[in-house]
Amino acid sequence: MTRKRPGYPDDPVFVARQKVTLAQALRCYTYNGAYQMRMEDQVGSIAVGKKADMVFLEKNLFKVSPDKIHSTKVVQTMMDGKVRHSLL
Numbered sequence: 001m002t003r004k005r006p007g008y009p010d011d012p013v014f015v016a017r018q019k020v021t022l023a024q025a026l027r028c029y030t031y032n033g034a035y036q037m038r039m040e041d042q043v044g045s046i047a048v049g050k051k052a053d054m055v056f057l058e059k060n061l062f063k064v065s066p067d068k069i070h071s072t073k074v075v076q077t078m079m080d081g082k083v084r085h086s087l088l
Helices: 022-029 031-036 066-071
Strands: 054-057 074-079 082-086
Touching: 022 031
Parallel strands: none
Antiparallel strands: 054 074, 074 082
């Protein structure tokens, strides 16, 4: 998103035209990835009938400063609706 090294907010921006918003980045890593694999009917978004592959984070990324997102911890992961990792 920022085109800077994680944890170095004072670094100069590297190739500024490649910056994306958080919403764009999340869509790239979810729905667009599923679409590229021709699996958007099974994964990539939350909908009835799709596989429940999800990652739960400790914070709402939309409320975290972009230069701090890299330090947000994963609280739980699910694959095919089953918990595979949990700190709860």
